[in-house]
Amino acid sequence: MIEFIRGELYFKGLNYLIVLVGGIAYRINASSLTLAKLPAVGEEVTVYIYLHVREDELALFGFFSLEEREMFNALMQVSGIGPKLAMAILSQLSVRELRQAILFGDVQPLVSISGVGKKTAGRILLELKDKIGKEALPEEIVPESGAAVGTDLRSEAVSALLALGYSLSEAQKAIPIVQPGDKTSVEELIRIALKKMSKL
Numbered sequence: 001m002i003e004f005i006r007g008e009l010y011f012k013g014l015n016y017l018i019v020l021v022g023g024i025a026y027r028i029n030a031s032s033l034t035l036a037k038l039p040a041v042g043e044e045v046t047v048y049i050y051l052h053v054r055e056d057e058l059a060l061f062g063f064f065s066l067e068e069r070e071m072f073n074a075l076m077q078v079s080g081i082g083p084k085l086a087m088a089i090l091s092q093l094s095v096r097e098l099r100q101a102i103l104f105g106d107v108q109p110l111v112s113i114s115g116v117g118k119k120t121a122g123r124i125l126l127e128l129k130d131k132i133g134k135e136a137l138p139e140e141i142v143p144e145s146g147a148a149v150g151t152d153l154r155s156e157a158v159s160a161l162l163a164l165g166y167s168l169s170e171a172q173k174a175i176p177i178v179q180p181g182d183k184t185s186v187e188e189l190i191r192i193a194l195k196k197m198s199k200l
Contacts, residue, residue, distance in 0.1 A: 002049040005062070009038060009045040015087075017062065019045060028062035029083075031091040037064045052083050061087060071095045078120075078127045085115050101125070102132045105155035107168045122162035129159055157189040170197065 005028070007021035012035055019026045028047055038045055047062035048069045061083055063069040068090060075086035089098065092113045101109045102125055110121035154175055161171035174193035176184075 002051050002060070004046055004048045005060075006044065006046045009041050009043055012038060012041060015091075017045075017047070019047060019062075026060060028060045029087060030062045031068075031087050033091060033094060034062065034064040034068065050083075059083070065095075067095050071098060074128055074131055075124070077131075078124050080120055080123065085120075088115055089113055099132055102128050103155065105129075105158035105162070105168075105171075107162050118162070118167070119165070122159065122165075125159040126163045129156060153184065153186050153189060156186045157193065160186070160190055161193060166197070 005019050005021060005026055007019045007026075009017060010020040010025060011018040015032070015035075016027055016029050017035060017038065019028060028049070030047070034047075047064070048066055050061040050063070050069055050072060052059045052061060061072065063072065072083075072086050072090060075081050075089060076083065081089075089110070093101070093109055097109060100106070105125055107118065107121045107125060110116050110124060111118055116124075154177070157175045158168070158171045161174070162168065166174075171193065174196045175189050176192060
């Protein structure tokens with residue numbers, strides 16, 4: 001496993017960079033957000049690496065930070081997402097923006113990305129909800145105490161409805177607001193929402 005590559009930034013392309021190390025030039029795929037953070041060509045750079053191995057190809061994917069690489073790895077674990085789509089997502093959304101979308105069950109930022117449909121977005125929210133966790137988010141965007149419980153329950157219910165094929169607006173309208181102190185479960189919220197939508 002290659003942890004990182006450090007050397008001279010030899011070239012920056014639209015979706016890749018070349019790093020020169022001891023006379024060897026490494027071509028590294030990178031998101032547009034990573035490329036924007038890199039120093040000028042000719043300066044020393046450190047890029048964290050993910051090595052993607054296929055039968056017919058070895059490809060390097062580079063990241064400006066460890067947290068970006070961790071998010072890339074998490075996206076790769078979602079059914080139907082490969083390295084190119086994961087990189088496309090990280091080219092459009094920062095790690096913080098993606099974490100916010102996952103925590104709050106917001107599908108809209110994801111479906112605006114080319115190659116990500118409603119079903120794929122729903123899988124991302126559903127499968128990464130527990131893996132990402134609110135502890136990874138900056139403190140200022142995490143609701144406090146009782147409010148956090150209600151937000152978590154509601155966003156889990158929203159994610160479940162998205163996975164069932166409902167739109168974000170449909171899910172948000174159907175799922176009731178959870179007040180601090182309520183002992184409603186995610187399953188109960190989903191039942192209420194499905195019952196409400198069946199009457200429409």
